[in-house]
Amino acid sequence: MQMRNATVAVNGAGDYIGAAIARKFAAEGFIIFAGRRDGDKLAPLVADIEAHGGRAVARRIDARKEDEMSGFLKGADEWAPLEVCIFNVGANVNFSFVDTTERVFRKVWEMACYAGFLAGREATRLMLPRGRGCIFFTGATASLRGSVGYAAFASAKFGLRRCSTKRRARARSEEYPRGAPGDRCRRRYRMGA
Numbered sequence: 001m002q003m004r005n006a007t008v009a010v011n012g013a014g015d016y017i018g019a020a021i022a023r024k025f026a027a028e029g030f031i032i033f034a035g036r037r038d039g040d041k042l043a044p045l046v047a048d049i050e051a052h053g054g055r056a057v058a059r060r061i062d063a064r065k066e067d068e069m070s071g072f073l074k075g076a077d078e079w080a081p082l083e084v085c086i087f088n089v090g091a092n093v094n095f096s097f098v099d100t101t102e103r104v105f106r107k108v109w110e111m112a113c114y115a116g117f118l119a120g121r122e123a124t125r126l127m128l129p130r131g132r133g134c135i136f137f138t139g140a141t142a143s144l145r146g147s148v149g150y151a152a153f154a155s156a157k158f159g160l161r162r163c164s165t166k167r168r169a170r171a172r173s174e175e176y177p178r179g180a181p182g183d184r185c186r187r188r189y190r191m192g193a
Contacts (some may be wrong), residue, residue, distance in 0.1 A: 001053055004029040004083075007076040011035050011063050011119050012088035017138060019045050021086055026054030030083070033076035035061035063089045063115035073122045081130065085123035087116045087160075088138040105155070113159035137161075 008025040012018045013034035022032045026049040034042050039060025049056040057079065061072045076082050091111040095104060120135050127133030137160055 001027065002029045003055075004031075005080045006083035007031045007033050007080045008084040008086065009033040009035070009073055009076040009082060009123070010086045010088060011061065011069075011072070011115070012086075012090065012138075013042060013045060014088070014090075015041070018086070018088040021088065022056065023049060023052075023054075025084065026056060027052065029054075031076075031080050032056040033059060033072065033079065035059045035063070035072050037062055063087075063119065064110045066118055069115065069118040070122050073119070073126060077126045082123065082126050083133055085119060085127075085133070085135045086138070087119040087136065089115050089119075090138070109155065109159065113155075116160040 008022070008030045010018055010022045010025075010032060013022050013036050018034075018036070022034050022045060026032050032049060032054065034045055034056055035058075036042060037060065039058055042058035046056040046058050057076075059072055059075065061068050063069055073082060073085065089111055091108040093104065093108060095101075116137055120137070123133065123135050127135075
């Protein structure tokens with residue numbers, strides 16, 4: 001494995017998708033900054049990455065808090081330049097439409113949409129001066145169509161989808177020159193099966 005002087009921040013480094021993403025980038029030599037609400041649950045992931053020769057740092061983060069998100073990404077960038085930011089926070093809860101309370105809807109939206117906005121904005125602020133970096137938002141079929149019992153989750157993921165699409169279009173047209181590294185992210189970091 002060739003070690004890189006670059007970090008990948010994985011927001012929502014849960015036990016499945018987030019952990020798999022972290023392991024894949026670690027295997028490519030990136031330093032992993034893994035974050036989730038319960039930071040203690042990251043110990044097995046960090047141990048696994050290190051056992052395979054990788055480097056990983058675990059952080060407890062409430063992605064809905066602007067200062068925590070900013071600190072998490074700045075911490076990754078201080079370790080080594082932040083090259084990739086993954087937003088994988090989800091809030092997949094199942095309530096019937098009439099049983100979805102305002103509190104549930106708001107919390108799910110904060111976790112799956114608002115926190116994604118914060119991650120994208122803060123990562124862009126760090127990457128823009130260097131003119132390089134990639135930001136990925138994980139999605140869900142719910143962002144395209146709702147399903148019975150998932151009104152809050154579908155709304156939040158749809159909002160994140162629209163936010164990320166608009167951010168990408170704006171970054172391409174106003175902030176990055178045509179053909180900047182961000183335009184090639186999908187090909188460059190294609191995840192194998």
